[in-house]
Amino acid sequence: MCAKTKVYFGSIQQGHDAVFASLGAKMDKIIELLDFSTIEKGDKVAIKMHLGFQDGYQTVPVFFVRHVAKAVKDAGGWPFVTDNPTAVYNAVDRGYTAETCGCPIIPVSGVKDGDIHAIEVGYRNVESLDMGGVMHDADALIDLTHVKGHHCCCYGGAIKNIALGGYAATSRWHKIHGVEHSIPYWNSEKCSPEHAQALVKACPYNGLRYDEEKHRLTIVLPNCRNANCLECLEADKDVGCLEIKPEFFAAFQELMAIATKQVLETFDENKRFFLNYALQITPACDCLGMAQPIVVPEIGVLASRDIVAVEMATLDLIKEAGLIERAIPPYFKHTNPDPAKVLHPFQRLWGLMKNPYMVVEFAEQQGLGTREYKLVEVLSPEKTAKMKPPKHVYERQPSFY
Numbered sequence: 001m002c003a004k005t006k007v008y009f010g011s012i013q014q015g016h017d018a019v020f021a022s023l024g025a026k027m028d029k030i031i032e033l034l035d036f037s038t039i040e041k042g043d044k045v046a047i048k049m050h051l052g053f054q055d056g057y058q059t060v061p062v063f064f065v066r067h068v069a070k071a072v073k074d075a076g077g078w079p080f081v082t083d084n085p086t087a088v089y090n091a092v093d094r095g096y097t098a099e100t101c102g103c104p105i106i107p108v109s110g111v112k113d114g115d116i117h118a119i120e121v122g123y124r125n126v127e128s129l130d131m132g133g134v135m136h137d138a139d140a141l142i143d144l145t146h147v148k149g150h151h152c153c154c155y156g157g158a159i160k161n162i163a164l165g166g167y168a169a170t171s172r173w174h175k176i177h178g179v180e181h182s183i184p185y186w187n188s189e190k191c192s193p194e195h196a197q198a199l200v201k202a203c204p205y206n207g208l209r210y211d212e213e214k215h216r217l218t219i220v221l222p223n224c225r226n227a228n229c230l231e232c233l234e235a236d237k238d239v240g241c242l243e244i245k246p247e248f249f250a251a252f253q254e255l256m257a258i259a260t261k262q263v264l265e266t267f268d269e270n271k272r273f274f275l276n277y278a279l280q281i282t283p284a285c286d287c288l289g290m291a292q293p294i295v296v297p298e299i300g301v302l303a304s305r306d307i308v309a310v311e312m313a314t315l316d317l318i319k320e321a322g323l324i325e326r327a328i329p330p331y332f333k334h335t336n337p338d339p340a341k342v343l344h345p346f347q348r349l350w351g352l353m354k355n356p357y358m359v360v361e362f363a364e365q366q367g368l369g370t371r372e373y374k375l376v377e378v379l380s381p382e383k384t385a386k387m388k389p390p391k392h393v394y395e396r397q398p399s400f401y
């Protein structure tokens, strides 16, 4: 990797109300610069997406999926869209079909999550993970990601799309979501059942659960707003049986970097492409399966051959854009613990200890790329403003009136 990796950027902003200045044109330019020529004739090209669940339609628009699939075919590859079996099965509800995408849609791990490859991980309480067979067998990878917030790591981008979406459900839900519990946080001997119940009551986010029969208090880390909140610690100050540590949240992000590395290593370095759609940025993941308010202004599309660089650039642009204050849902009750501290928008939502930059740091440590990037804006508003607009014509394509 060179010191500063190029990240191509197409802004939603445009210098003219003309097709040449719009995001579709920028997308095609970005694909040209990303250069799919390293895809070989007949390569099976996995376009890994999050196809959403249920009512969660705020994913990568099928319009862009078609652009990518066509470009792969033009390069000689055989593209297919892939995601977990559940999302694939009902993808049609959100507009994704072979016809609309321009290529087949194949479950990442078989019909019932059985097409898997066990890989050794040896990280904390996770010995192995089951990688989806498609991730293992495909020849080239296009990581096509809808950027959004996330309960656990506060930011879901290209790394999360692979780290969780590239694995079978048992690995995703029980192992990666579960690594945080490898770090002790509760002293059962110091805590009476009554005190445990008081702690549960003190949490405004349903972040603590208590099993009286087993006398076990569990932190639901995805729900926990950690340093933005800490109301449980206030309730615990005279007993001191509970801890909320940054390490809980760091462990999840480190395991994401490790899981991503395992997937990426199954592909030739010249056959990995990363596109982040920083559009319709919701506070939580597409896994929620529902529509959510858009909490960050529309940004655009970013792309690179370096997963770390594209994530870093995306995070920086989100930071620059900030939160749309009026769009923050009322169930985020602690969003500004210290106005003097400049927090990333996703930290403001999900808690100071869920730092979105951790995952790129871990990914860099894993050798997946560099955080040093050069943003190359294509068809910038300044540039397109100087271009001569054509006479506006409606219905330029085959017309039916």
Ligand code: SF4
Pocket (backbone or CB within 6 Å): 202, 203, 204, 205, 206, 207, 208, 219, 223, 224, 225, 226, 227, 229, 230, 231, 232, 233, 244
């Ligand atoms: S820090 Fe806040 S959100 Fe987290 S468990 Fe404690 S009370 Fe709940």
